[in-house]
Amino acid sequence: MARRVFFSFHFANDFWRTQQVRNINALEGQALCTPNAWEEVKRKGSASIEKWIDDNLYGKSCVVVLVGSETASRPWVRHEIVKGWDAGKGVLAIRVHKLLNNNGVAATAGDNPLDKITFGNTTRKLSAVAPLKAPAGADSKAAYATIKDNIEAWIEEAIAIRNAN
Secondary structure (H helix, E strand, C coil), X not given: CCEEEEEECCHHHHHHHHHHHXXXXXXXXXXXXXXXXXXXXXXXXXXXXXXXXXXXXXXXXEEEEEECCCHHHCHHHHHHHHHHHHCCCEEEEEECCCCCCCCCCCCCCCCCHHHHCECCCCCCEHHHCCCEECCCXXXXXXXXXXXXXXXXXXXXXXXXXXXXX
16 A cells, blocks of 8 residues: 655745656655645745645655755745654655756755754754655666655655654
């Protein structure tokens, strides 16, 4: 049975890349949020965004953060990570910058968003326990193949880590 996951990503930069990962049939993610639908949620303000996040996190076992060049700087991505971790869900970050966007262009690797978050009542960074996976390969096809071949195991690892912490 496919794991139900919540995808967290920088919508403007990485929507196209993340759709490639979403199309891997090993996962059941939240319903597709089109660019128009996301703009409508954002237009209604912070409360609307928080409700959308809460609604879409419900029933998921893992937050899969798809990390592009600017993901770590996005406040809603950090919010989604914290909400997921605090709700007992696994947290997994996967670099997707090598995947091509709608113009056929790869991006540069961005900072690890898990480095920006501390957990518990400590100064310990979430990156100390939650994994960031960097797919092998020099090009988009190789990176995609690495993600496709490993994402299920990575998610199970993230859930096990969360259950142990």
